[in-house]
Amino acid sequence: MIAEIVAVGSELVSGQALDTNSQWLSRALGSLGISVHYHTSIGDDLAENIAAIRIACDRADLVITSGGLGPTQDDLTREALAAVAGVSLVEHADSLAAIAAMFARRNRSMADRNRVQALLPTGSAALPNSCGTAPGIWMNVGRSRVACLPGVPNEMKVMFDEQVVPRLRDLGAGGRVIVHRKINLFGRGEADVEAQALDLTARGRRPEVGITVSEATIAFRIIGEGATEAEALAQIEPTAEAIYERFGPLIVGEGTDDVVHSLLRELAKAGTTIAVAESCTGGLIAHWITEIPGSSETFPGGVVSYSNQAKIDILGVPAELIAAHGAVSPEVAEAMAQGVRERFHAGIGISVTGIAGPGGGSQAKPVGLVYLGIATAESVDSRKLELGPEQPRGVIQRRAAKYAMNWARLRLQGVV
Amino acid sequence: MIAEIVAVGSELVSGQALDTNSQWLSRALGSLGISVHYHTSIGDDLAENIAAIRIACDRADLVITSGGLGPTQDDLTREALAAVAGVSLVEHADSLAAIAAMFARRNRSMADRNRVQALLPTGSAALPNSCGTAPGIWMNVGRSRVACLPGVPNEMKVMFDEQVVPRLRDLGAGGRVIVHRKINLFGRGEADVEAQALDLTARGRRPEVGITVSEATIAFRIIGEGATEAEALAQIEPTAEAIYERFGPLIVGEGTDDVVHSLLRELAKAGTTIAVAESCTGGLIAHWITEIPGSSETFPGGVVSYSNQAKIDILGVPAELIAAHGAVSPEVAEAMAQGVRERFHAGIGISVTGIAGPGGGSQAKPVGLVYLGIATAESVDSRKLELGPEQPRGVIQRRAAKYAMNWARLRLQGVV
Structure with missing residues (x-):
């Protein structure tokens, strides 16, 4: 069974809103063994709605629409579906009663416009809406089953679970x-x-x-x-x-695990801790580590030594080393790693010093040149990365941060 | 001019990933006065790619695809576009040279698979990729203009701005x-x-x-x-x-300006600098500051003093103060702000100490309790925030970071 999801709303195609309904529906259908092959979004235009639903019914066995079931003039899904099926709209008495009852329960008077929400294509079934006014629609159109759901995410999800899933199971879905x-x-x-x-x-x-x-x-x-x-x-x-x-x-x-998760696992396994000295990554490694709950077990802290003076004062990098080799050098990377390891009493110290750009590059030291340092009780080491020069600042920072953490992780695993 | 956006990738239609490219492109086109009427997502299937691109070329004057330009076997956009246009693929010498040069600059060898990225439909033009390997494609297919962009959001955006916008302006876009x-x-x-x-x-x-x-x-x-x-x-x-x-x-x-941009402007205006001492925000403030090019002018650095020992050793917070009031206290926040200001020779020092959760909270000091500190040459001050306890760790960290920066910004403006 091949499925297509059609999301209706001008705010989607104009980019004012992000369509998250289609992703949710894809996952929900996937877990029933139904494979979604197409997502389509269209605005609130009748001719385009008709054409898009026709294409969907042509190429998919199951079409699920979201949106366009409200009471206003730009809610066109009912009309478009009727046009594709070649039938007219009729008032559905049970749905009208349900809408009226919903307003009564909320002590609000029902506007005339809300009557249109009880109009359904001839030959279709209403999908009761347990948490909003508009009923959904269930209908056979040619070879396809069509389900029309509201666009409000919460209403859409409840209606899918309560009304659509049982009908799909009756069709034999969920076997896979x-x-x-x-x-x-x-x-x-x-x-x-x-x-x-x-x-x-x-x-x-x-x-x-x-x-x-x-x-x-x-x-x-x-x-x-x-x-x-x-x-x-x-x-x-x-x-x-x-x-x-x-x-x-x-x-x-x-799943969602990345280098930082692997690093924290390896640190816990080894029963050791890490401290970080960051220049061009400016705190990104520390931020990624401390985003993870419980990281305080293995992370005493770090220094963002953005200025040379901070490298000297806080990390104890010899001023002569910076004068001789520049702040972006293997020598300074190693001194930073050693300094941060000692000052934080950590098992491992890592460091990053480089040129994230867009300014600050030269022929000899172009944007994207980064040195990593790593210090343990036994050794200190450095490594060169060339991540530029055409990459934006953020990409260089994120890659440098990942490479540094990856190096520490591999060192803990005994791979490098 | 009516536009359609086609996003390619099985991870999109299966619901494993959320398509945000189409929203971005809709907004970008909207600002040029081009109205997007359709979004389509399809998986990595050649026949479905061909059919979807054909439908798009049929109903839209401008078709923009994202994704499917990588070097792997499930990257099918080049092939699908050639099939829709009824032409074959030819190797584009300039693009191949650009890909080879990109690998050379990074001192990496180019895999044979990357050659396919230089294959373009006969009669199309390559869109140079200034921050990745795959060139994009620009081509007339029937009544439509087609632009094929990479799926990696950053590469997609840069290529759109650099390559597609000028071509759209040449076509007279931007009328209204x-x-x-x-x-x-x-x-x-x-x-x-x-x-x-x-x-x-x-x-x-x-x-x-x-x-x-x-x-x-x-x-x-x-x-x-x-x-x-x-x-x-x-x-x-x-x-x-x-x-x-x-x-x-x-x-x-x-636009995209937030508290951090305002803070950096105020620092520059006052000709002063800021240093940050972060406990529960774990480097987030430093990261946000250093994301911005040129921030080294006003930011000498910071300390992520995650452990109490680091607060004592690196920032000079008296151990007795922590023993008497706890690390999450106005007294410690003030000492951290003073310490970091002095150590980094900064005009202003700010600090954040709190409980980001989900663990670590108590009756007296619940998750979300945060103290901010601010120190200048004239004064030191602290402030209490209650950001929890029901908020997730990331929200507490981001709000605490913003409130701290906002306080410094308002202090610089003379408002508080």
Whole structure:
């Protein structure tokens, strides 16, 4: 069963509002084993509503619309659906009574305009609305089942759960369960990773595997299907194992886990702590760490040593070192890492010093040049990154922060 | 000119990811006077890509796609567009050279898979990508202009601004101009602000004024229209003046400006600097400040003193003070502000100490209890915030950070 979701509202296509209903419906349908292939958004225009619903009924077995069921003149879904089905609108007595009762319960008088909400295409069924005025619509149009739901997210969700799900189950949906698993990697390029996984990402393979990248973190998304959730998860398992085997140390976690989560886990496992000295990342690493509840266990704190004087005064970087090599140098990165480790009595100290741009670059030290430092009780080390020069400041800061945390994580794992 | 936006990616139609690109593009096109009538999302399936792009070219004068330009097997936009146009793909030498140069600049070897990113439909033009590998595509297909952009939001936005906007202007877009002006306030509740602006936000008023709130920053959005940008801006002007008159000191700026931008402006104006001592905000203030290019002029740095020991060792907070009052207290907030001001030789020191939750709260000191400190050459002061206990950690951190910066900004303005 292929589904399409049609979201109606001029505020959506104009960009004044963000459509989140379609995402919610996709997930809800996915968990019933129904695969959504299309999302369409249209404004409050009758001809365009008719055309879009016609296209949807043409290419999908199930069409779910949200929005356009209110009492105002720009609520056109009822009319558009009737036009696509080639029928007229008739007043639905039970729905009218339900709308009147709803107003009575709230001690408000019902406006005449609200009567239109009880108009339904001939041959359709009303979907009762337990938390608003407008009923939804359930109708067969050609090969397609169409469900029209309100646009208010809360009403839409309740109506979907109460009214649409049972009808989809009657149609035999929910026999199949679709599950997703997302495995996240950091530290190598997308093309490189895919070159090592062409067999897994091949088109038509079951389970399906996709690759996406976000802020240099690469995600494998595996989609499994089965009669039960357990069966769907079992279908995924060997593929997940293959990914873990091939990319082991690159993997930072699953779902929403990223480098920072992996770092905190490794710190807890090793029973140690980390302190951070940040120049060009300006507190971003500390912020990411302290976003996570309980991070105080492994994070005593950090210093944002933006000025050279702060590097000298607070971190104890020798002024001569900065004079000789510049603040953006492996020598200063190492001294910063050592300094912050000592001052915070931490197991590991890491540091970032670089040029995030857009200003401050030179021929010798261009925007995007970053040095990372890492200090432990046994050793101190530094590493060079070239993240620019064409990247915006924010991208350079976020990548530098991730690479620094990734280095510490790999060091804790004994990989580097 | 009617436009359609086509977002490509299985993660969108499956509901695993939320499509925000289409909203951004709708707004950007709207500001050029181009009206978006349709949004379509499709998965990584060639036949469905071809069909959807064909429908879009049929009903819209301008089609903008995002996504599907990467190097992997599920990146199908190039192929789909060529199929719709009835042409083959050819290697574009300049684009291949640009991709190779990008890898060279980063000292990384180019994977063979990346070559496919230089394949473009015959008869199309490449849109150079100044911050990623994949070039975009610009092409006439029947009556429509088609622009294919990357799916990574940052690359998409830069390519739209740099490459698509000038081409749309060449086509005469921007005939009737719609402009938005967004005036941002901080420091008072939304209902309070709205009660003072009922005449401005009345329905049907021209220009239209809306109020939105995001992370406790309240925005007035004024929408003006005119034959020229100047005319549209002139329509807005008296309304903007009325807002400035009524809300003067609350206003932090326009557009994307927030408290941090206002703070940096006030620091520059006063020719002074600020240092920050952060406990529960964990580096967020420093991160927000250093996100802004040029902030090093007014920001020598800060300390994330997450542990008590760090407050004592790095900031010089007396251990007895913490023992007597606890780390979350006005006394410690003041000592932190003084300590960080001195250590960084700054004009102003500010501090945040509190309980961000979800753990760590008590009857006497619940989650959301936060003390701010501010120290100048003349005085030191503290302030209590109650931001919880029902709010999530991230909200408490962000509000505390904003209130701290707002206090410093108002102090610099001489308001408090």
